[in-house]
Amino acid sequence: MIFLIQQKKPNRNKTKHNTAMKKILVPTDLSEISLKALDVAADLARNNGAEITLLQVKIFPSASLGTYYSMGVAVPFDTAWKGVLDDAQKELDGLITNPKFLGLKIKAVVEESVENFESTLLKHHADLIVMGSTGATGIKEMFGGSHAESVVRHANCPVLVIKGNQEEYHIQKVLVATDMENTDFMKKAFKWLNMPEIEYHFVYVDTAMRQINYDALKEDMKKVASKLKLKNYHFEIWDGANVEEGILDSAHQIKADLILMYTHGRTGLAHWFKGSIAEDVVNHSDIPIMTLS
Known part of the structure; x- marks a missing residue:
């Protein structure tokens, strides 16, 4: 997926970048829409000379722990949780090696948290947040809304929500x-x-x-x-x-x-x-x- 941006003809002597946009934060759960958000962020990073922080937040305890115990292997709780974090990090590290991100500075980060997703996300200071969202309606909207809604409400920087x-x-x-x-x-x-x-x-x-x-x-x-x-x-x-x-x-x-x-x-x-x-x-x-x- 490509985020196509029409630009002025580049200066052949020197490429001018937007100095206001240095860090783009992309939260991900590896869903299709969050991966589209990463592609959009990659195009913006190229156009602005910015770096990307790709962030996955694992809330403790996570349902992912069930993967370890479902295999019938008796492992300590801490060991299982470390396995969840390590697996997530390996997956992110593999994702950013895709050739389409060649030449970009992307840092893959997995963080554990006992707080909610938004609180952990907003501790990262960024010039722009790019995230995917499928929205929220009905009961979900009434009692919590979407992650994107909450980030938009609390963020101190611009938020680009991909739909x-x-x-x-x-x-x-x-x-x-x-x-x-x-x-x-x-x-x-x-x-x-x-x-x-x-x-x-x-x-x-x-x-x-x-x-x-x-x-x-x-x-x-x-x-x-x-x-x-x-x-x-x-x-x-x-x-x-x-x-x-x-x-x-x-x-x-x-x-x-x-x-x-x-x-x-x-x-x-x-x-x-x-x-x-x-x-x-x-x-x-x-x-x-x-x-x-």
């Missing part, structure tokens, strides 16, 4: 969800994307919950575009029953390849009562999403 079952991920159209109140995140995201051929589609969702001055919104958008030095962009005010629905509907309508969003990162009671639109979109979208706080 869907495409063999190749092309970035040609980016939907930028905006409320015209939080626009600083766009500058950072556009610097990272650094793709002049991209079509940026800015969407403001009108839920009819408050009176909106459409002319004022359009003028605000012009100011944002001027600040970001955008000459070619699209802006649309989209009607939706709620913001999440409006973002997802508009993203499918324009056939977006990526959704770019700001997240408040609410936690505790604030999250319980207000939630986060970005987290809801992460759970329900089948289009890749990048969130920034």
Whole structure:
């Protein structure tokens, strides 16, 4: 799988890399979607001169221990657990020797934890987290949500969540969800994307919950575009029953390849009562999403 990025013609004398992106963290459970996330991270690392940390978190005690005891071999508990960690490390080490990662600096790390997955993951300081997600709905969403949702909520760096079952991920159209109140995140995201051929589609969702001055919104958008030095962009005010629905509907309508969003990162009671639109979109979208706080 390839993450195709349209770039400016390279400088033949010197390759310029994005100095803001030095470390990309890729959590994995070796599922198909997490391996796709690694492929995407590899392409981003090449384009930005970044290194990758491939991380697998083993929560103690793990169901993997059953593999040792199911063989009928009596081994001490500590020995069995060490075997689980060693096997996981060997598998990761083998994965990164794939020729498609040639020339990249990838560090394979297996960590044991008695905490949850997200807490261990976020102890690793990174400039970008790239992870796969199949989302969460129904009871799972109500009582815990997806790993990606939790990472988006707590991460202090941008998070790129890979979705869907495409063999190749092309970035040609980016939907930028905006409320015209939080626009600083766009500058950072556009610097990272650094793709002049991209079509940026800015969407403001009108839920009819408050009176909106459409002319004022359009003028605000012009100011944002001027600040970001955008000459070619699209802006649309989209009607939706709620913001999440409006973002997802508009993203499918324009056939977006990526959704770019700001997240408040609410936690505790604030999250319980207000939630986060970005987290809801992460759970329900089948289009890749990048969130920034």
